[in-house]
């Protein structure tokens with residue numbers, strides 16, 4: 292298993308064409324069978340990776356924050372909702388979209404989340420390999436292949452299981 296972030300980024304570059312082929316291969320595969328395989332691989336691989344010494348998603352993703360997330364985070368930080376939005380959030384002009392206004396995330400310190408119990412739903416769900424519908428999320432999942440060791444290793448294991456030789 293590869294967990295070094297630089298190595299993963301390098302291998303991701305090398306594997307660009309192979310991953311495009313693999314994505315096409317997965318699209319044509321039975322989606323329930325892929326989900327079952329991904330769940331198994333995810334359960335095998337995730338416990339072997341220490342997110343608290345990685346934090347790469349928190350250094351590179353734009354995090355959506357909905358009203359419930361904002362209420363939970365501002366409560367956790369004991370500040371008003373107005374202060375929270377002003378300091379940490381960028382909203383679309385219609386107010387329908389709200390994202391954390393800094394990448395890396397404001398709340399990342401020494402590769403750890405300082406608001407872990409109150410973190411946004413999107414952070415709790417990432418990298419999402421426990422959710423059904425893997426083949427409907429190929430674009431987003433492969434986008435993170437070169438930065439998330441869990442995704443990288445699950446996909447490499449999936450290739451070993453499924454990819455036709457050559």
Ligand code: SF4
Pocket residue numbers: 348349354396397398399400403404405406407410411414
């Ligand atoms: S809130 Fe926490 S888990 Fe979410 S991106 Fe920020 S540091 Fe990472």
Ligand code: SF4
Pocket residue numbers: 340341342343345346347348349417418438439440441442
């Ligand atoms: S989810 Fe992936 S990118 Fe984020 S900390 Fe864990 S291994 Fe690293």
